[in-house]
Amino acid sequence: MELLRFTTAGSVDDGKSTLIGRLLYDSKSIFEDQIEAVKQSSERKGLQHVDLSLLTDGLRSEREQGITIDVAYRYFATPKRKFIIADTPGHIQYTRNMVTGASTANLALVLIDARHGVIEQTCRHSFIASLLKLPHIIVCVNKMDLVDYSEQVFNKVVEQYHEFASKLDIKDIRYIPISALDGDNVVNHSENMKWYKGASLLDTLETLHIGSDENHLDARFPVQTVIRPHADEYHDYRGYAGRIAGGIFRVGDNVTILPSGLTSKIKLINTFDGPVEEAFPPMSVSICLEDDIDVSRGDMIVKNNNQPQVSQDLDVLMCWMSAKGPRPGAKYYLKSTSREVMAIIKEVIYKIDINTMQRLDQDNDIRMNDMARVKMRTTRPLIFDEYRRNRITGSLILIDEATNETVAAGTIHS
Structure with a gap:
């Protein structure tokens, strides 16, 4: 079955966690004991309804404050598709958490409170989704029950968001009026909004075409490990295992191993499940070559006619995640696909104000949750594509060598 990863985005109290809870509840993807626990928690809080947001907000501080702080991952499946949900926080101080949740997603659910329309945090999260090159956005205009299920209010919000989104690099945007609290248009079509003729949220998630989101042109196979069984039956077996990051590999293809250049x-x-004639993303496979050559973890197998860039100088758009800013001249572990090298930040080109989408050319002071364009230098060549071409081979993380803390995540540009 096909797997769809999606993340939630939007402002505080727009109902992201409630929507995910309603989606799980109405699609019958949670157990009775979980529902009973949520009912008891809702009663203790003195609520007149079942607070479905408690299905994702599991931290004590989240339940006390009624907000999402950490990224909560939930898994469910329908007969048509499997799903991984990343429920991300809406507060500005947790921008890094939203970046984490969106980094592996195919799609973002952007929630908008129908009473308030498009606000600053809606724009902020949509801009981040655009920077991370998410191919699809579903705009859920929530709390329609509080505006009497008005078609005029829905159309006004759609017009506001469409005007803002025209400045972003997003291919596919869809709009759905919902009430997460009551379940209107989440799994089942709403009897209160018969003027809406489109699909429900779950129908849209099940039928959205994501096959073309993968890069099937540029053949990329980062090697994760070398398989050498010690059994007599496989005495001469040498396989290179990993997950295909792009393109299609077939038996008989001529390939190059980077960075060595051997063919x-x-x-x-x-x-x-056994041998296959061809493999493509996101399959995990083991590839055997006709020649005994030196291939190890961190190398990349590519086709001869289409090769990635190999360089020690990188242009990176980075989200800083650590409480302490980057230290001048400090070395960091840089990890991209299965390759790890040491790197330094040579220069901060500019920061991005994620509220206004403006460049801040004179501000080089990077703090937690800041997004900045930087130049980096690595100790050994990195094998990569531009992020807009391949999200797997064009992304990286930085790790502090002293604390092993992941301090930044970045996308590589030409």
């Missing part, structure tokens, strides 16, 4: 031909492609 060979694919002899065999194995999966957990």
Whole structure:
């Protein structure tokens, strides 16, 4: 079954956690004991309804304040598709958490309170989704029950968001009027909004075409490990295992191993279920080559006619995640695909004001949750594509060598 990853986005109290809870509840994806626990928690809080947001907001501080702080991942499936949900916080101080949740997503659910329309935090999260090149956005105009299910209010919000989104790089935007609290248009069509003729949220999630989101042109296979069984049956077996990051590999293809530049031909492609003739993203496979050459973790197998960039100088758009800013001249572990190198930040080109989408050319002081364009230098060559071309080979993280803390996540540009 196809897997769809999606993240929530929007302002505080727009109902992101409630929507995810309603989606899980109405699609019958939670157990009775979980529902009973949520009912008891809702009664203790003195609520007249079942607070479905408690299904994702599990931290004590989240339940006390009624907000989302950490990224909560939930898994569910329908007969048509499997889903991974990242419920992310709406507060500005948790921008890094929203970046984390959106970094692996195919789609963002942007929630807008129908009473308030498009506000600053809506724009902020949509801008981040655009920077991370999410191919699809579903705008859920929530709390329609509080505006008497008005079609005019919905159309006004759609017009506001469309005007703002025209400045962003987003391919596919869809609009759905919902009430997460009552379940209107979440799983089942609403009897209160018969003027809306489109699909419900779950129908849209199940039928959205995501097959073309993968890069099937540029063949990229980062090697994660070398498989050498010690059994007599596989005495001469040498396989290079990993997950395909782009393109299509077939038995008999001529390939190059980077960064060494050595060439060979694919002899065999194995999966957990046995050998196959071809493999493509996001399959995890083991590739055997006809020649015994030196290939190790961090190398990349590519086709001869289409190769990625190999360089020690990088242009990176980075979200800083640590409480302490970058130290001048400090070395960090840089991890991209399966390759790890040491790197330094040479220069801060500009910061981005995520409220106004303006460049701040004179401000080089990077703090937590800031987004900045920087130049980096690595100790060994990195193998990469532009992020807009391949989100896997074009992304990276920085790790503090002293504390092992992930201090930044970034996207590579030409």
